[in-house]
Amino acid sequence: MEADLALICRHRYDMFASAGHAAAVLAPMTGAFRVWLHPRLVTGDYFGWIAVLDDATPVDGLGMMVIDWPPHPAHPLQSARGYILNLFVEAEHRGQGLASTLMARAAQEAESRGLDYLVLHATAMGRSLYESLGWQQTAEMSITVKKTAPP
Secondary structure: OHHHHHHHHHHHHHHHHHOOOOHHHHHHHHHHHHHHHHHHHHHOOEEEEEEEOOOOOEEEEEEEEEEEOOOEOOEOOOOEEEEEEEEEEOHHHOOOOHHHHHHHHHHHHHHHOOOOOEEOOOOHHHHHHHHHOOOOOOOOOOOOOOOOOOO
């Protein structure tokens, strides 16, 4: 499990780095992510797949979670949705269909768990892949709440 934990953390770091995020942000985020991820790997609340070459070299990975979510027009009878995260393919192995294979595996897992609705946050690099697989943009918005100084 320690090897998986280290690989998932490295993939997440590399994924955000390739999207242009600065190392000054990624280093502390990766440490905090490691602390967050470890117990979820132990319980199986975070699960996924890592593809390896014949010599056991990992080349890509995808994480998935089932998240509690109130029934919604997109899934009116379900109180959960599948969340895909940390899809990453090593640069020298991109363009070979590995990410599509992992996405298909995640869809199979969703079906086996009875999940009708999946979400993910796409990077600019990944958007065309997801669109080619039938994923659509949603109307999600976000904000970072700024802390106010005490009086």
